Amino acid sequence: MAILGLLREGPMHGYELKQRLVDLGFWRISFGSVYPALRRLERARFIEVSPGSGRRKEYRITAEGKEHFQQILEDEASEVENTSAFRVRLAFFKYMNPETRIDFLERRKTVLRERIASARTSLRRTADRVDRYTQSLMEHGVRSAEADVAWLDELIASERTQDGAPGAEKI
Amino acid sequence: MAILGLLREGPMHGYELKQRLVDLGFWRISFGSVYPALRRLERARFIEVSPGSGRRKEYRITAEGKEHFQQILEDEASEVENTSAFRVRLAFFKYMNPETRIDFLERRKTVLRERIASARTSLRRTADRVDRYTQSLMEHGVRSAEADVAWLDELIASERTQDGAPGAEKI
DNA sequence: CATCGTTATATCGGGTCGATATAGCGATGT
DNA sequence: ACATCGCTATATCGACCCGATATAACGATG
Incomplete structure (x- = not known):
């Protein structure tokens, strides 16, 4: 693709x-x-x-x-769980029907939110059993996913305001 | 592994x-x-x-x-370019010789720094040709890699201060 | 004009992924 | 009592990916 x-x-x-x-x-x-x-x-x-x-x-x-x-x-059922597949589609977003763009981004956000939730659960569940390295790894995973969600929010916001210039809100 | x-x-x-x-x-x-x-x-x-x-x-x-x-x-030549291989080794860091831990983290940092540099170069090179989505994708890639470097710095710092409690410096 | 690093195409073995098959298990509903 | 549903659990298959490797032409440096 x-x-x-x-x-x-x-x-x-x-x-x-x-x-x-x-x-x-x-x-x-x-x-x-x-x-x-x-x-x-x-x-x-x-x-x-x-x-x-x-x-x-x-x-x-x-x-x-x-x-x-x-x-x-x-394809409405387009893969959103797979990071690579998501990134490829985003790279060619300009060819995607504008109406389905936001839906696509929202679905990716849902997947990430679910991962964050389950990672938090397994962190709480295993907090006393796992060593500090594993814990740091899991925590970093959560922080990365949260940063991804924030980025998706930016993309969604700039997509809604039609003019859409992601990067205008750039840090 | x-x-x-x-x-x-x-x-x-x-x-x-x-x-x-x-x-x-x-x-x-x-x-x-x-x-x-x-x-x-x-x-x-x-x-x-x-x-x-x-x-x-x-x-x-x-x-x-x-x-x-x-x-x-x-293994001194242990893979550090491959994210998965890096994460697995970090998850089992407690079994790794403390002397080689910092070296391992530093090598991973070098790889990420190189990627950031080359990504910045290709961003500058293609800035006018690529659309805003691709650009946002590339920029987010750089930001993620930078966050990873910051995390590695935390891990290295807490590894140097022997007592090592990564997460103590947690945001 | 030799040598070296880069550009460029190609293949192979070993391994991963996503889909699918099979089936026992425990809980919920009627 | 028992149907059914979702979860646990093991397993395989085809299509595909990755890393290593082979091969060779090209451009620059000395």
Whole structure:
């Protein structure tokens, strides 16, 4: 999905795609994921290949590819539990129907809130049994999730005020 | 490694192990990882199985298992780029040689600092080309990483003052 | 023009994930 | 008494991802 999204901006070769994925925060994406994914997308006729300069291969998205991308992006039941899947969809939010954007963000927020609640419960439950390192780890997990929720609130707020310039409220 | 660490605390069955892994922040750990892992550990003689109550199977760590756990925990070249691997080691920090703990935390900090730097670079490089959502995503990534660094600083500080009570400096 | 670091494509084995199957268990309702 | 529901519990499968590795051309430095 991320590859299709990036190729919507314009044709690219594999190595460049990988770099752009790293830029989006997928630090550890591997060539062992990228190249097989490109072959799968080609087989499915969602992308096309043509020789670029040197030994490069230029990948271009097809009409079917755009259609498929839109379909999985707009899918109402779109994954919101999976952090990576969430981040990919957010990176291509501009292509998402504005009406479903807020719903999508709210659903992510619900998931995080649930995790925070259950993490707090297990912290209380195990407070006396686990060592200070484990406890610090769990507490940091809660704080991170809370920061994520605050960020989602920013995004939702700027999405509601239509003009929407997230970053205007930036710290 | 996480399974061996948890079994050091006492015998457990598979389902319970999975729950404890979730408690440690591995929200999405799957049974398709847990049960095959238990079989591999059994084959390697790092754990032993005995029938528990009902249809449960109780897993126990062996002497070889403890030895192996200690070895991969203390391994100087221990993975610090991989967030999951880092978190597992931190969860079992009490078993790690105190001299190597600070080094381990510092190395993780270096990795995060490098990521922050490269993320800032790619933010500056792409600031005018990418849309506001992508930008917010990248900015949030940087803020999260910075929060992680601050947390590591807390852990390092409390580790240096021997008595070490992380959470004493808690916000 | 040798050498080194970067760009670039590709594959492989071992492992993870999400879905699914199966079934016993305890509680709640009628 | 017993149906049914949700939770506990073990297990497997296909599709896929990751890290290591192979290969080679390219550009810059000396």
